[in-house]
Amino acid sequence: MTVPRNSLRGFLTQARGALRGAIETSQNVTIVIGNESADLDSMSCSILYAYIRSMAPPRNAFSAIYIPVTNIPKSDIQLRPEYLELFKHANITSHHILTLDDLPDLSTIKSQLPPQNTKWVLVDHNALQGQLGSIYADRVGGVIDHHDEEGKVPSETGDEPRMVEKSGSCTSLVTKYLRPSWDSLSGLGISSAAAQAQGDSLSDDAAVVKVWDAQAAQLGLASILLDTANLQDKSKTTGHDREAVEYLEARILACPKLAASFDRNKFYEEIDSAKKDIGGMQLYDILRKDYKLWNDKGQKVGISSVVKNIEFLQKKAADEANTGTADAAFLEALQRFATEHELDLYSLMTTSTSAEGHFQRELLVWAFSETGITTAKKFAAESGNELGLEEWQSGEGNSYDHDGDGYWRNVWWQRHVQHSRKRVAPLLREAMI
Ligand SMILES: [Mn+2]
Numbered sequence: 001m002t003v004p005r006n007s008l009r010g011f012l013t014q015a016r017g018a019l020r021g022a023i024e025t026s027q028n029v030t031i032v033i034g035n036e037s038a039d040l041d042s043m044s045c046s047i048l049y050a051y052i053r054s055m056a057p058p059r060n061a062f063s064a065i066y067i068p069v070t071n072i073p074k075s076d077i078q079l080r081p082e083y084l085e086l087f088k089h090a091n092i093t094s095h096h097i098l099t100l101d102d103l104p105d106l107s108t109i110k111s112q113l114p115p116q117n118t119k120w121v122l123v124d125h126n127a128l129q130g131q132l133g134s135i136y137a138d139r140v141g142g143v144i145d146h147h148d149e150e151g152k153v154p155s156e157t158g159d160e161p162r163m164v165e166k167s168g169s170c171t172s173l174v175t176k177y178l179r180p181s182w183d184s185l186s187g188l189g190i191s192s193a194a195a196q197a198q199g200d201s202l203s204d205d206a207a208v209v210k211v212w213d214a215q216a217a218q219l220g221l222a223s224i225l226l227d228t229a230n231l232q233d234k235s236k237t238t239g240h241d242r243e244a245v246e247y248l249e250a251r252i253l254a255c256p257k258l259a260a261s262f263d264r265n266k267f268y269e270e271i272d273s274a275k276k277d278i279g280g281m282q283l284y285d286i287l288r289k290d291y292k293l294w295n296d297k298g299q300k301v302g303i304s305s306v307v308k309n310i311e312f313l314q315k316k317a318a319d320e321a322n323t324g325t326a327d328a329a330f331l332e333a334l335q336r337f338a339t340e341h342e343l344d345l346y347s348l349m350t351t352s353t354s355a356e357g358h359f360q361r362e363l364l365v366w367a368f369s370e371t372g373i374t375t376a377k378k379f380a381a382e383s384g385n386e387l388g389l390e391e392w393q394s395g396e397g398n399s400y401d402h403d404g405d406g407y408w409r410n411v412w413w414q415r416h417v418q419h420s421r422k423r424v425a426p427l428l429r430e431a432m433i
Contacts, residue, residue, distance in 0.1 A: 235418030388415030
């Protein structure tokens with residue numbers, strides 16, 4: 001059975017029902033899942049892939065429908081205002097998105113969703129992490145990603161892709177992979193009934209499909225534009241990104257309802273400012289909203305990415321603490337976060353725009369254990385040049401650098417701003433011994 005041509009909204013509703021049914025009746029299920037930071041790229045990759053693949057599956061698909069799962073609890077969607085802004089363009093709401101809450105509870109997941117009944121396609125990462133990874137890693141049978149290759153996905157993936165390539169956005173690679181299927185779907189119209197219908201309803205159906213295509217195209221386009229700064233960031237943008245933007249934008253402009261009013265720059269600004277609108281959030285939520293954890297060689301390393309500078313976070317910490325200096329409140333908040341996550345090493349990466357309008361990055365590394373301290377020192381010694389690390393001081397004129405009493409901490413300006421967590425995380429992991 002092929003999934004009928006449908007809107008994103010209709011498809012996601014169907015996917016939720018299909019997942020529930022598969023769990024209840026022990027049927028096969030294919031899950032498409034993005035990484036644990038669940039940024040816009042991860043979310044749109046999994047939905048776009050599952051959507052087009054379900055309507056145009058390979059002949060020997062493992063299951064009739066592909067289920068897109070966003071790798072966070074449902075309540076965490078609220079921490080991503082850019083999701084909510086974008087959903088309006090895709091005619092969906094946070095209630096349509098499938099999250100970890102739609103999978104059985106971790107305590108019973110192995111019996112309710114037996115590994116042999118599942119196939120996992122990874123998008124925007126290439127190693128299934130955490131507890132899901134410990135149960136289902138052997139069931140991964142496809143990947144599209146733009147992070148460093150970890151060699152965890154089998155080299156032969158049959159009917160599913162095995163595509164790990166450099167690209168600003170993973171959504172660009174997903175778009176490239178799906179294009180032939182999407183093109184043939186759009187050529188087919190929405191149902192055989194449409195083919196038999198009279199002229200009027202046929203063109204009505206065609207118009208409906210164009211609206212659906214434009215909604216899905218906007219879902220993908222937003223991620224690529226965010227990841228490449230509207231294709232302006234030369235250090236990130238690749239040919240894949242430019243081609244995908246051209247393709248998705250054409251799909252939007254092919255929809256008469258949108259063609260006249262759609263403006264890519266305006267669309268980008270809208271989603272980008274929604275992403276930076278984190279002023280109303282608690283500091284703890286800001287630290288965990290774009291957080292990734294690695295558990296290698298017996299060390300736990302966590303990295304938070306934040307779209308505001310340390311000064312902003314200090315003010316927030318001071319407001320929340322109501323006492324003491326901003327420096328102290330900020331450091332206490334970070335320490336609390338690292339302690340609760342039982343980290344050997346915690347890193348905070350910020351991005352912001354300087355008063356002169358330049359894009360800038362700060363990098364904080366704080367090690368709490370003996371092994372963590374060894375890693376941190378090795379990282380600082382070996383990666384300082386590549387990352388362009390320079391001494392940093394807080395607004396109150398304090399250095400946060402510290403070595404002793406069982407911990408080590410350093411904060412730098414990271415002058416080579418082309419390097420995101422995608423580069424910093426592998427450098428930290430290479431420093432682990
Ligand atoms: Mn990505």
